Amino acid sequence: MTTTTGPHPTRRLLLQGAASVALLGLGNLPFAPARAAANDKYPEDAFKQKNEADAIKALYGKTAEPSDKVKLDAPEIAENGGVVPISVTTTLDKVTSISFFVAENPNALAASYRIPDGTMPSVANRLKMAKTTKLTAIVEADGKLYSATKEVKVTVGGCGG
């Protein structure tokens, strides 16, 4: 064991009369951008996306993080993929929208609901599922995205005819 630590003389540098740089806060804060207009229109582009990640990106422009505050209720096994009852509730505050994605449908985005102020962040609906796949619910709350997923087994597909 060899240590070669030479003693370093401590030198104190006194900066006398150092010019202090005052960082003056800029007075003109940028105005908060107006709410994205895309939120008020039918998101046609997002509905055309094939896979889930692209659809989420087209709809929201960001990614979601899983959260146990989003409760997704769907059957373990759907006997008829044409009618799968699915609902979502959340304890999150300031919810502005709730969306449903079915990973292996021809188009992943199934439905998106806009939740204005005063409306409960809770939706029940019925969706089609082509086959056994992952179901994702995304809740947009206070500008952030939270998700919950569930695997649903489909015994008869909803798009086969």
Added chain:
Amino acid sequence: MASSIRVRATANGDTTEVQALIQHPMDSGFVKDSKGELIPAHFIQELKFECNGKDVFIADWGTAVSKDPYVKFSFKGARKGDDLKVSWTDNKGASDTTTAKIS
């Protein structure tokens, strides 16, 4: 013609629960008919609920919503006797509107 929309809105205190059932084929555009020809997509794109001049719920739908769609939600601020206006438009430009009294 009878309305395609059946809606029930029930006020319980400050909260109104709304259930709506709409008659619509919601054709996805992926299904073939008995002659083997694709049935073109025909589905509701937007469904809107208005109460006292304010939008309370807006649904944007794709083809993956089941035939004869059903939806349920709740909102605050309405009372018994208020009008709830429901309207939809589909991808072929068809639409329907109905007004229900909150009970």
